[in-house]
Amino acid sequence: MQFRESQAIYLQIADYVCERILLKEWKPGERVPSVRELAVQLEVNPNTVMRSYDFLQQQEIIQNQRGIGYFVAPEALQQALHYRKDAFLEKELPQVFRNMYLLGMNTEELKPRFDHYKKQHFA
Structure with a gap:
């Protein structure tokens, strides 16, 4: 993934996750890559991915199920659409x-x- 200097990397990762959800590649209830998996895939520090996941949890786009991992929230499509639309506007x-x-x-x-x-x- 090519990162832009104009926006914090953790927000760009959050946009990446939202895009996967908006394109329906990741569906509600499905497990998302672990922090380490996504960090390796995007070639970033796991702490940066963790910051993205924390942000996405606050936006109610993903949910953490303790001991199991992160999952796409039931209302993730609507929440991701709302978040991305507001950011664009x-x-x-x-x-x-x-x-x-x-x-x-x-x-x-x-x-x-x-x-x-x-x-x-x-x-």
Whole structure:
């Protein structure tokens, strides 16, 4: 995984977990990789993954079952959608709007490109 310098790594890992849930690769009730497994997979310190998992528990996206591991929470899809949507609207969209304004673009120009992107990547 390529990490960006503009955001804390533990939040990027939380976004990664949310993406797996939103893409329905990890379903409610399923076990998620252990802290060590995900740390090895993403090549990060296990403490960083633990911080991500703590954050995701606070967001009610994953649950810890003592002695067994971490699992996708029953309402994880809705919680992950809410978390990611809020983050997008607050952090990313203002920059998109700024760039659109500077480039003299409007939303009508984006719709065909968005539709094409969805067909290519999520058909």
